[in-house]
Amino acid sequence: MNKESVGIVETQYYDINEPITLDSGKTLEKVTVAYETYGELNKEKTNAILICHALTGDAHAAGWHEGDRKPGWWEIVIGPGKALDTEKFFIICSNVLGGCKGTTGPSSINPETGKQYGLDFPVITIRDMVKVQKKLVDSFGISQLYAIIGGSMGGMQVLDWMVTYPAMMKKAVPIATTGLSSPQQIAFNEVGRQAIFSDPNWNNGNYYETGKIPENGLSLARMIAHITYLSDESMDIKFGRDLQDKEEISYDFSIDFQVESYLKHQGETFVKRFDANSYLFITKAVDLFDLSVNDSLIDGLKEVECKTEVISVDSDWLYPTEQSTELVTALNVNNVEVSFSEIKSNYGHDAFLLERGQLNHILSKFLSSSTVEDLMMEKIATIKADADVQDAAKLMLDKHVTHIPVVTDENKLIGIVTSWDLSKSIATNSNQLIDIMTTTVKYCHADDTIEEIARQMRKFDISCLPVVDEDMAVLGLITTDQISNLLG
Ligand SMILES: CC(=O)SCCNC(=O)CCNC(=O)[C@H](O)C(C)(C)COP(=O)(O)OP(=O)(O)OC[C@H]1O[C@@H](n2cnc3c(N)ncnc32)[C@H](O)[C@@H]1OP(=O)(O)O
Numbered sequence: 001m002n003k004e005s006v007g008i009v010e011t012q013y014y015d016i017n018e019p020i021t022l023d024s025g026k027t028l029e030k031v032t033v034a035y036e037t038y039g040e041l042n043k044e045k046t047n048a049i050l051i052c053h054a055l056t057g058d059a060h061a062a063g064w065h066e067g068d069r070k071p072g073w074w075e076i077v078i079g080p081g082k083a084l085d086t087e088k089f090f091i092i093c094s095n096v097l098g099g100c101k102g103t104t105g106p107s108s109i110n111p112e113t114g115k116q117y118g119l120d121f122p123v124i125t126i127r128d129m130v131k132v133q134k135k136l137v138d139s140f141g142i143s144q145l146y147a148i149i150g151g152s153m154g155g156m157q158v159l160d161w162m163v164t165y166p167a168m169m170k171k172a173v174p175i176a177t178t179g180l181s182s183p184q185q186i187a188f189n190e191v192g193r194q195a196i197f198s199d200p201n202w203n204n205g206n207y208y209e210t211g212k213i214p215e216n217g218l219s220l221a222r223m224i225a226h227i228t229y230l231s232d233e234s235m236d237i238k239f240g241r242d243l244q245d246k247e248e249i250s251y252d253f254s255i256d257f258q259v260e261s262y263l264k265h266q267g268e269t270f271v272k273r274f275d276a277n278s279y280l281f282i283t284k285a286v287d288l289f290d291l292s293v294n295d296s297l298i299d300g301l302k303e304v305e306c307k308t309e310v311i312s313v314d315s316d317w318l319y320p321t322e323q324s325t326e327l328v329t330a331l332n333v334n335n336v337e338v339s340f341s342e343i344k345s346n347y348g349h350d351a352f353l354l355e356r357g358q359l360n361h362i363l364s365k366f367l368s369s370s371t372v373e374d375l376m377m378e379k380i381a382t383i384k385a386d387a388d389v390q391d392a393a394k395l396m397l398d399k400h401v402t403h404i405p406v407v408t409d410e411n412k413l414i415g416i417v418t419s420w421d422l423s424k425s426i427a428t429n430s431n432q433l434i435d436i437m438t439t440t441v442k443y444c445h446a447d448d449t450i451e452e453i454a455r456q457m458r459k460f461d462i463s464c465l466p467v468v469d470e471d472m473a474v475l476g477l478i479t480t481d482q483i484s485n486l487l488g
């Protein structure tokens, strides 16, 4: 285990205690979500980052499960000192709805029958996966994520979050992905599904009790898909035309080339870790993904509010760079603050799982906070000047805060009341907020730099500043604790 790792971790489980209505109109009465977290959630709950996994990933993004020979799938970027620095951020990653690694999916028990769902599991969409993730995020009491990040199908979830819950994140990073699945992407998924359907062991999805799983079909599906995750160049570098365990070609249909052996290995290891029915449902969700409205991604992304970094891979022919630049264009047209990076790699699509240096560089640059807007708490408690001191005290206890901006009916800042002011009220025996609140209140703007306001806060020895717009309307609060937490 290397010293930048989060170390030994365990998957946890969250039961959603209400039915989930899906895009199809069907309902899942009971959903369990498998998830892992790394790092600490700060007391303002402003440092959470949600990681969304790709097609066959799971909640185990970083660290080690006891006894495993490999760490989580994104160990290269998650951990102390890495881009997703667990000394600053609270990282959450959950297994998707429909998966087979702890979250409810076709291999889970259907409460209505007491048997595995199989094909009785409803068809799900990326939005349904996101809906389930939102319930998990809500369960932590997080009202806004600092960022949401994911590659491939994980990038689709990121984009869906940006559209469905636009105020739920400050920053988003969709990687090696698309706003809608192309015919070629659907075609590869369909070939994989047909491989599973054609395996007699698949038995219309009823194989859990027969003990005979559709290994051949699932393995073939993975071999086909795996080719699309590589590039011609990387295959050439890895294998060339080298022979596997033989000096000469054998003129039969046994394995001659290393690449054949490699693909066989990829297929064989995959069937040990993945459920064939999950593969059907999740690839279907990918195929159905389409954020365009009236055939337009510009219309589809018009609700997006957060700062976005779109990342592609130059050798990715499955989710080519053009699909990322289409996203960038659509976000630009919608006045979203968007930046774009193309990873230079010969790995192909899977580069988003492998290119440690470039990913750490791009992600840490994008995630580092430079303006008040990046760090401030939104959706904060405010109070009117005609309230009494007891109302303010109750609000502070309820919301676990020590500073409340005092505002007019139009939400304009006219003062601030702090826990210190409340003690003044006892000393002076005054019950009206107006008598004890501070009216010469210092404030800042969303586009002020963190350095600038940190200097101001030090100079005036204050630990909290209201953030206002040009009309003095309150937008949020920023505290010295948040600044020191997230700047490290
Ligand atoms: C969110 C997520 O995406 S999670 C899911 C990600 N994980 C996967 O997709 C798992 C399968 N995919 C892979 O292994 C991907 O290629 C990656 C990106 C994860 C890893 O890539 P790389 O480190 O370049 O590994 P590579 O593609 O060379 O595969 C190495 C494996 O092939 C095996 N292999 C290499 N050459 C041969 C060969 N000639 N014959 C047989 N097996 C071979 C290695 O022994 C190794 O096996 P192991 O994984 O069981 O240890």
Ligand SMILES: N[C@@H](CCO)C(=O)O
Binding pocket: 054, 055, 056, 057, 152, 153, 229, 350
């Ligand atoms: N190889 C990764 C990426 C696919 O997009 C996976 O299997 O999830």
